[in-house]
Amino acid sequence: MPLKNRIRCSAIFIVAQFLATVGWAQVYRVGINDTLNIQIAVWDAGKTEVVDTYEFSDSYPVGADGDIAVTLVGSLVVEGMTTTEVAKALQEAMKPFTGIGQTPHAAVSVERYAPIYVDGDVQQPGVYDYAPGLTVQKAVTLASGLSGVKALDGEERNYLNARGTIRVLQRELTFLTAKRDRLMAEINGDADFGTPDSDLDPVAQAAESIILQARNTRYDHEVTSLARSRAALEGALQVLEDKLTTNREQLEAGQAELQREEQLAERGLVASTRVFERASYVNELESRLLDIERSILSARQEMQGYERNEGLLMAVRNEENAMTLQQVNTSIAGVEAKLDGQYDLLAAAAGQQIGQVPALDPSTATISYTITRVRGDDPAPFVGDPSDVLMPGDVVEVDLDSYAEAPPSN
Secondary structure (H helix, E strand, C coil), rough: CCCCHHHHHHHHHHHHHHHHHCEEEECCCCCCCCCEEEEEECCCCCCCCEEEECCCCEECCCCCCCCCCCCCCEEECCCCCCHHHHHHHCCCCCHHHHCCCEEEEEEEEECCCCCCEEEEECCEEEEEECCCCCCCHHHHHHCCCEECCCCHHHHHHHHHHHHHHHHHHHHHHHHHHHHHHHHHHHHCCCCCCCCCCCCCCCHHHHHHHHHHHHHHHHHHHHHHHHHHHHHHHHHHHHHHHHHHHHHHHHHHHHHHHHHHHHHHHHHHCCCHHHHHHHHHHHHHHHHHHHHHHHHHHHHHHHHHHHHHHHHHHHHHHHHHHHHHCCCCCHHHHHHHHHHHHHHHHHHHHHHCCCCCCECCCCCCEEEEEECCCCCCCCCCCCCCCCEEEEECCCCCEEEEECCCCCCCCC
């Protein structure tokens, strides 16, 4: 397997395992309608390399029976498992399909959680994407708030929309900036980038640092491999040149001896058979000399190929990074332009008389939240609070009996 694929495969595992640890403070167990991202590779101890198995690495939705369908493995029930347990089960299931000295490895993360369902007295009942930390109050916000409550004032809506968009764009800009700095470090040949007191987001910097280390390792291995191959070829070329010198000396001596024996044969002093044997020996030396010369020519051409590849290795890497850097800089410029526009909207909205969303008077309003949880040991509906953290697949029923507008605040 090419070294490039080996390093890429290793990088996939590192990033997948890193991202799998972000976002959950407690152990998460897989459920129906989740989508798992699974990366599988096989370690070959005999060859000391990772064997590609990209045909298995993909996104796998968890079906209604709580299982996923994986090539070769077939149906594998994963409902109720942690991602670590799913990885172990996959590794065990893959063992019969690997060779002697080969060990399957799997990295599993939740690519997309099962959606939640918001119904009842909300503006837009429906299905919404789930994210860790989603509370009942946030779910109601996703559904555009409680029904029957007066909509936001136009300028206030502009203000809140601009503020939310700015946060998203700032996050995007953070990751783009980390990628740009990583590309610059790679072009400059640096082993790392950023400093402890830099403004880079730690998560973005950590992810890009993993990529930088993997790419540097791959490049170093490729350079070392080329250097070793060229050194071996240089040694072989020297042996051939030594043989060429020896055979030339033998040929010159043989030709001189053949000429002498031919002269003696003309005078009847040497048998013709001896002259024939000497001529055959000279012909054999000439043929051997020609083979050595052809081998030397081939070795020199191969040497030129190694030298050319060593030069192209850095050139191709820099060209690839320069093109990617140009794209990243264009994206950064686009995000910064969007941020400027959103800051202008925010400033314009803040300069107006911003109203207040009519609040519900606790003394006259009754709002209840019924959560139907399909996961866990005892799935059943229960009454929740706005601060309750939801689980994937939860159904939130909002019941608004009555409400009254609280006095607006200026």
